[in-house]
Amino acid sequence: MTLYCKRGYKGYLYLEDGTLIEGCGFGAKGIRAGEVVFTTSMNGYPESLTDPSYRGQILVITHPLVGNYGVPEKQRVEGILTNFESEQIQVEGLVVAEETDPFKWNSSKSLHEWLLSEGVPGLSDVDTRSIVKKVRSRGVMMGVIASGYEIEDPKKFLEKKYDEIDFTQFTSPKAPIVHLGNTGETIVVVDCGVKHGILYQLHQRGFTIVRVPCKFNASKIMDYYPKGVVFGNGPGNPNLLQEVIENFKELTEYKIPILGICLGHQVATLAMGGKVNKMKFGHRAINKPVIDISSNKCYITTHNHGYGILSKEDLPPNSKLWFINPDDGTIEGWIHEKLPIITTQFHPEARPGPWDVTWVFDKFKKMVSRNA
Numbered sequence: 001m002t003l004y005c006k007r008g009y010k011g012y013l014y015l016e017d018g019t020l021i022e023g024c025g026f027g028a029k030g031i032r033a034g035e036v037v038f039t040t041s042m043n044g045y046p047e048s049l050t051d052p053s054y055r056g057q058i059l060v061i062t063h064p065l066v067g068n069y070g071v072p073e074k075q076r077v078e079g080i081l082t083n084f085e086s087e088q089i090q091v092e093g094l095v096v097a098e099e100t101d102p103f104k105w106n107s108s109k110s111l112h113e114w115l116l117s118e119g120v121p122g123l124s125d126v127d128t129r130s131i132v133k134k135v136r137s138r139g140v141m142m143g144v145i146a147s148g149y150e151i152e153d154p155k156k157f158l159e160k161k162y163d164e165i166d167f168t169q170f171t172s173p174k175a176p177i178v179h180l181g182n183t184g185e186t187i188v189v190v191d192c193g194v195k196h197g198i199l200y201q202l203h204q205r206g207f208t209i210v211r212v213p214c215k216f217n218a219s220k221i222m223d224y225y226p227k228g229v230v231f232g233n234g235p236g237n238p239n240l241l242q243e244v245i246e247n248f249k250e251l252t253e254y255k256i257p258i259l260g261i262c263l264g265h266q267v268a269t270l271a272m273g274g275k276v277n278k279m280k281f282g283h284r285a286i287n288k289p290v291i292d293i294s295s296n297k298c299y300i301t302t303h304n305h306g307y308g309i310l311s312k313e314d315l316p317p318n319s320k321l322w323f324i325n326p327d328d329g330t331i332e333g334w335i336h337e338k339l340p341i342i343t344t345q346f347h348p349e350a351r352p353g354p355w356d357v358t359w360v361f362d363k364f365k366k367m368v369s370r371n372a
């Protein structure tokens, strides 16, 4: 059967296990390598594609039709984006079953035009379910995506392994960035590639936010006289971030309230003596259940992680299990018993996803005012 490609060019996905998948190219013509991961989110592609945690990854969206509500114009509150998670597309490439032109009044461009304008290759008209089945049974693997080109020597692109690259060098700001609030209280956000959804939740609670480069040390952080510190999400393998882990440890000497989210939760775990390991294929979706052990309530939450605390034995000493994932038993959050530290592996800010757990930010605010 001949493939009709509406953008006029073909595309390919090569998987590390030797599989070659042919489809249609869209977005920018180009070839890129990355770890192939999938999300089962039904919506929220503007947020997912701009989430810096996806740096170094080729994202497969399992929802069968992507692009129908287009791409909005950027909107901001006090410099914080309210409808994207960062300034640019972060994924290395995008794979979908079908991409479509938009049918929405506030769309400024199509998914195709957006990828084109940002130089990101897309692949459509492929069986995304077969890719997911492979990734689920073999575990995540590296891949090469090509749009408008054939992949002649895929191995050439696969010399570097995702787990060995510190992607925060691409996603962390080079100098501090300030977003003013109205309470006079400052929170420092250690920004390894923080989602604007996290900044927005902090801003809504009145804090002035100082985003500092990922590797800022504890005394430089304390120079801002913060009331609390947030270690946010970010890309790649947390075990490579020794400097950030050391800074976290030093910061605990000040006994300042700390909230760790996703990569921040992993850094906190490693700093406090726990273990974080690679998962087989991770959690990426906007409908993942977590159980709050303290209340026995289940919440539906947003996830995007490929590493995690895989069992209770890997929790840091002196920490109390807070959230657990009932699907696979992995740890989704802990509370320190002696220091004011709380962490979540999931994303309490959602974006995209349900806002069931934004109360985690209220809990952090209470910790901050108790400490004031």
Ligand SMILES: NC(=O)CC[C@H](N)C(=O)O
Binding pocket: 053, 232, 233, 234, 235, 236, 237, 238, 261, 262, 263, 264, 304, 305, 306, 307, 308
């Ligand atoms: N969203 C995140 O912060 C992801 C953390 C880490 N890069 C992981 O994949 O597990």
